[in-house]
Each structure stands twice: as structure tokens, then as C-alpha cells.
Amino acid sequence: MNRLSRHFTTNPSSRALLLPRILPNHSSGLFPNKILTLNPNQSLIQSFTRLSLHGPLSDAMAALETIDSRCLHAADPIDYLHLIKLCLSAGAADAGRRIHRHLTSAGYLPVLFLSNSLLGMYVRFGLIDDARQLFGNLPHRNVVSWTTMISAFIDIELGREALEFFVWMQRDGIRPNMFTFSSILRACDTLRDVWAMHCCAIKHGLDSDDFVRSSLIDAYFRCGDWESGHLVFNEIITGDLVVWNSVIGGFAQTGHGHEALKLFRQMKRAGFLAKQATLTSALRACTGMVFLEMGQQVHVHLLKYKPDLILNNALLDMYCKCGSLEQAEVNFERMHEKDVISWSTMISGLAQNGRSLEALRIFDLMKAEGAKPNYITMVGILFACSHAGLVEDGWYYFRSMNQLFDIEPGSEHYGCMVDLLGRAGKLAEAVKFIHEMEFKPDAIIWRTLLGACRVHKNVSLAAFAAQEILKLEPGDEGTCILLSNIYADAKQWSDVEQMRKMMRDRGIRKEPGRSWMDVGKETHVFIAGDFSHAQMEGIGRELERLISRISNMGYVPDTEFVLHDLGREQKEESIRYHGEKMAVAFGMMNSTSGKPIRIMKNLRICGDCHAFAKLVSRTEGKVIVIRDPVRFHHFQDGACSCGDYW
């Protein structure tokens, strides 16, 4: 191919010059309009131009047929571009394929912006095989062609293939651009990949592009390296909202709520207007930190925006996880648009707050409104059943998942079933269920069984379950502690000592129990046996007062949960200063009437603190809400929402 013809085949505007203009060579220009209207081919081309730009698609396609039947090349390549857009907006894949055939026979595939548009069209229709084939047949490929394919692969989760294409394009001598990097970074799911890609972007001088940076930040956070993500953000503080959102969202999703909220404030101070995605991340940060007050402030912000489904779902989840079901329900009812996630959030939220029956009612409502439950919805439903002891219902939902909703039960569902049977004391059935599962039980399944063994005091089965966990996760500290607790409860002191020796040898240390609560703008943390709080004297006196009040109602310290082989008095002393008891006392000292005391915990609540909180809620006429890592306990009038079943 000589230079001139290459110029003509790759440069669209000059390609147009090659088109057969059916005008007489000797047109004098005297009657140009007349000549044009008189020539039937020319007027066909003109109407094709008009139709491909304005539609309707069917007429434009008919014109295309006529052009074909007269063996003509059409007018300007631009017309085809418009026609492809028309196809896209009409969702007409067949017409798209028809255009593809036409362009091939007309010899237009070398015109890159046309072949790339075709590629893009196939991708957006989800026709990856057509796109692949076209890509393979292209006489020329540029960055856009390659990037279109890479992006398409990532959309359908073929990350490996995307990365292979990224390598091949460079072997072909094509340099990636910022579009390529912002796409390919989504395919990087190991830190090594991200590093390599980051280096590559630097080499091409593209690492300070905002699109590339937001993708880099996202990729680093996804691979767990939030420091690097933050570093990329800090290199240049731009006015690009998405870069802010990437870093805020990254922190929010990885449990660094403080950082996320700090950046959120920083962003507002810098004068940027938060968008829905920003607020969603801010809410998620509040959810993770159980910051009800802060979440309510974000809620106020949110009223200025037009309703957004994802944002409302995040709001719903925030209220559920902060233990404020009333506000969650109000907002749930207010939402005029609901999707599976809204329903699932509400169902799990009710279940985690001990309102299983209402969760099941919402599920009925969901089905009545024609929403289709998904995998996660069913986890919530089974969770509701297990935490309310609804064994029969649980079995029913578990068995019907497949036929009714076309959902294949996964390990999470099996886990819920083990929990359901185990909590209900049907330990033998639970073991049988585990052995009959289609797949190999994982550590979560055994841990669930171990928990049930603790509640129902089955020491030998507990030892077996713990053994299975330690096979899968050697040296898991939670398992060691739970097992030694179970031994201690059964007064098998030599086994306790053996466990503790093993833990010492392996360097396993118990995570200290912490409880925390917000008073005003401050967060107060209480650790069992730690008396360093500034108001400790007052807390001790208040604790004394509360214990004497509830002792009159029959409270006897329950030392079952004390690990050590101590005397009774020492045991009583050690549980008296559990963090949640100190927090309740502190909460009483600083309480506003009518407002519940809200306490968060990093470990699950012990039986004695549970009994304590129930009685205090009665004698003091106070609602106490304690959130442990799995669920909420709402104490009111001497009862708990969990029904003592947790």
C-alpha cells in the first residue's frame, strides 16, 4: 500500500472523496440544484444522511438496503456513525449486525472510527462474541479498539483476558492512554498487579490524570493497601469530585470510618459540593462506626438532593446498624422506589435487632410487591429464623429457595442452618446436616457449631469443632478462647490450663473486651478491669448503686463466664468491671431522659452483663441498646429484644 492510498483508507474525511459522486463531470454550475434533485442516487444519499441523523431507524435501514441493492457506496462515513448511534439508542442489535455487513462489503472497516463504533456497539449490547470476531477481522487497530475490548472484558469479569490484551496491545506497538489505564486498573486484584500498572502509568506520564488517579486509589484500596491509596490522593489535591469520592469511599469500605469522615469534612471545607456518591460513602462510614448522630447530620444534607436509590439504601442500613429501627422504618416507607437491596437491608436490619417475625412479614410484603429475593435476602431470612428459634420456618425457606426463587443455597445459607439447628439445641442434627452438605465444611460452619456447643454446654463436641477449625485456620485466637471458656465452664481445669499453655506457646493473646459510647461529642471507651477513666470514682459508686437496686430484684452475679480458676469473690469482682457494666453506669450518669443509652462492643456480650442490663432497664426505667459484632440487644422493662436467645 503506498502512502497515498494509506492516507485515504485511514483518514475518514479524505475517504469521503473517493466516494462515487454521481454528478456529471461537466457540471457547469448553472443549475446545480436541478441536477442534484434530478439524480436519483444523489437524492437517495441525501435522504440517507438525513435519516441516519434523525431516524426513524427503520427508514434509515430501508435506505441502507436500497444503497446496497444499487451496489453503491453511501455518502460520508459520518452518516454511518450516526446510524450506529441510532441503533444503540433503539437497542436494535440486528440492525447493528446489518450495518456491520454493509460496512464490510463497502470496504469501510479500515476506517477506525467506524469499526471502533461498531465494536463499542457490540460491547454495549453485551455481544462479546461479535465484538471479538470483529476485532479479529480488523485490518487496523488503534488504542481505542484495544481499550474498548479491554473495558468489555472487565465488565463481564474476564480480568485475566483484559490483562492479556493489555500486554498484546503493547507488543503490537500501541501505547496505552489514560482511557486504557482507568479501565485496566479495574482488572487488577492483587497488589503486584496494581504496582506494575502504577509504574507503567508513570512511565507513560499518565499517573496524574484524574481518571487514572481515581482508578489507582480504588485499586489500592481494593487490594488492602490504603496507605498507598491515600498517598496517590495526597499527591495532588484536585477539584475532581470523583477523586475525592474514591478516597472517601475507599476508607469507608475498609472500616476506616474516622479517616473517611475526616476527608469528607475536609472536602466540604475546601468548598466542594458533595454528590450522592459522596454522601453514600459518608453514610457507610457512619454505619461502620455506629455514629447515629453523625449519620443523622448526613441525612439532613441528603434532603437537598433528588431521591437516589443507592443513597437511600445506605441511609436505611445506617439506621438499622445504629439500632434506630424506628427511623429506618420511616425512611423505608417513604422510599417510593425500592430494589432487592432495600428489602434485604430492612429484613436483615429487623432480624439483627431481634424482630424476626417482622422481618418475615416484610419478606411476604416484598414477594407480594413482585420483588425477587436474591442470595443475600435469603441469608437475612434464615438469620431471622435462626435467631428467633423458628426451626420449621427455617427448614421451609431453606428447602424452597431453589424451586421458588431459583437460588442455589451457598455456604452462608448452610451456615445459617447449622446455626438454626445448633441454637435450638439440636446439636446431633446439626452435625448430621454438616456431614450431608454437598461441599466441604469451612471454618465458619465449624465456628457456628462451636458457638452452639457453648450455649448448650456440649464439651466433647466443642472440642471436636474447635479441632476442625484449627485444622483449617491454625492458631485462630477466637477458637482457642472460646474452647478454653467452655472447658472453664465445665470446670475441666486441666484442659483449660492446656489450652492456655498452647496459646502462650503460640503467642496468641486475647483481644481485650472493649465497650464504647458517645456522650456529647466525645467517645468514652471502657475496657474490662481498666480503671483509668477520669470519672472512675463516680462510675464505681453508680455501679454500686445499680447493683444494690437490682439485687433486691434477685440479681446474683453469674460467674459462668469467667475464664480463670478463681475464688467466687474474685470472680464477682472481675465481672463487675466488665466494660459494658461500666458503660451502663456511665450512661446513667450522663443520660438525657427519654433517650436510650447506646453502647457498642467489640466482643459478644456475656450472660451476666445481659442479665444486668435487663434488670437495670427495669429498675431505672431506661432503654439500653447494646450492639455486639453480630446483633443488637434492646433492653426495656426487664426484657431484651433477643429473647435471651443469642
Next chain:
DNA sequence: CTAGGGTTAG
């Protein structure tokens, strides 16, 4: 003609 950020469970 090709690109980036947000929601549900365990």
C-alpha cells in the same frame, strides 16, 4: 469511537 467514585450477608 475508548475511561474513574456509591447500597444488602458472613
